[in-house]
Amino acid sequence: MTEASASVPGLAQDAPVVPAARRSRSVLVWLSMAWLALIVFIAIFANLLPFASYATPVGMPRLGPSTSSFDQLFGLDGLGRSVISRLAYGTRVSLLVGALAGIAAMLIGTLLGLAAGYFRGKTETIIMYFTDAFLAFPPLVLLLAISAILLPSYNTLLLGLTVVVTPTFIRLARANTMTWAAREFVMAATNLGAGRLRIAFREVLPNVVPSVLAYFPTVVAALIVAEGSLSFLGLGIPSPTPSWGGLISDGKDFLRDSPFLVMIPSVAIFLTVFALNQVGDWARAKFDVTARD
């Protein structure tokens, strides 16, 4: 977090370099991007950075945060493991799960939505029938049902999260496809004798992708929250592998005496979700045609 605040003056100096023609992003969006870049960096290079092992104790249980050693900067958890290294490796799990499930859902959802919106007819009826059936469940309930069936593991979590957000992408891609497919250049391509598949992929898809991508940060934020909720209920990634929701879940029993065990991962989740939402709002305003007036 210190790195994030340290980069503020740097950003302020860089700001005038942005060409005047482009509308400058708000400070909040810049800060959000800086924070996201920082946690992605930590997630990728967690094992190269000087963190202690997340699974082995480095001192007495529940020692408070202190500056005496780097491992103890954020304190030690209920088993004496370094919170800062668990947080760093947890970043990896939470981000990876969120991003992978988001990408998988985006690919599947865009293709199905494109098919439903462009080919219409029976294809659309069948795809939308399934979509609506899955949207009939509150997301967390559906996730719980999936974790109840398959034992908690990395793959279960990925599968469950993908299933939960795919319908959103299907609806989004379908709505966008329908607006673009009615445009003149699509009709022109049809009249030139282009095949339906070619039109769908060469003419319509490139226009649909930006709007769908603009929703990606918001969906990843929702996925990180969902992963956290499951871990909080003890249905996420099995221990000792740390995840942010798991850290809060582990720390909540010591809330009275060692509140830092809950506060630190909470702040990490809050900042990340906040940053993703900010970037998502900004991207939607910029790229999503349907959201504009």
Add this chain to the structure above:
Amino acid sequence: MLFVTFVVVALLSLAPGSPAAVILGENATPEAVAALEANLGLDDPVWMQWLHWLQGAVTGDFGTSLVTNQGVLDSIVERLPVTLELAVLAQLMALIISIPMAFAAARRPGKIADRSANFVTSILLSLPAFVAAPLFVYFFAVQLGWFPVTGWTPLGDGIGANLQSAFLPAFCVALIEVASLQRILRSDLITTLREDYVVAARAKGLGGAYIMLRHAFRPSSFSLVTVAAIGFGRLLGGTIIVEAFFSLPGVGQLVSNAVNSRDLITVQGVVAFIAIIYVLLNTLVDVGYGMLDPRVRLAGAR
């Protein structure tokens, strides 16, 4: 809706390891497991199981838990009041907070009140219940001692004590609702305030607050009603987290316990139950439009 229940049954039949093996324990012989499976109808094809389940469900029999031996519907009914109270309380809080915020923001869009309201809702949107619950408990219950840390006082033990134990959990799940309701109502209000009849009312010299309540609020409230109703359905599921954290005896706790003990029949019953309520709510919303807006009602009659 039938399809929804089929998905539930089909999903559960995909489960590795049969419930029969769970009941009989680890030392059961394969023959004994197979016999119990046949007894429970677990070796039938999926659609047969679904028909069986549906046959029971329409007569109010959601099956009997193989772990606790309690009827699933009984345990849902027993726990439903707690969850309903939480969801109603949370939605009320969300409406009470979000409507004035939306009024303040829509009066002068883009000005300081609007921008600060937007900032507050951005923060609320980033506070999931599992983050908010421990934080609020620490500050309001542990530090200030205003509320009990965990536990539930039934309504029978006095309404004051009951509300005190329900306030924090309901508040935690209300936060995200506040944000979505405020944003929806704000943008609808801004659109409505541009209408000619609002300008006419201004020209007649009516006060800003009067116009807001009498002229703008009702035509702007459709999306609010939709989002509130869907949010209510989501709250019924969303209280799982706070019920687990505050150890409240609600439906959410039932389902999270059932998942942990791999009590699939209970999970199946509760999930189907919540999904059915969710679908019913959405239908009710469509009916609700007609009551709110004479235009929708008349268009149907014409």
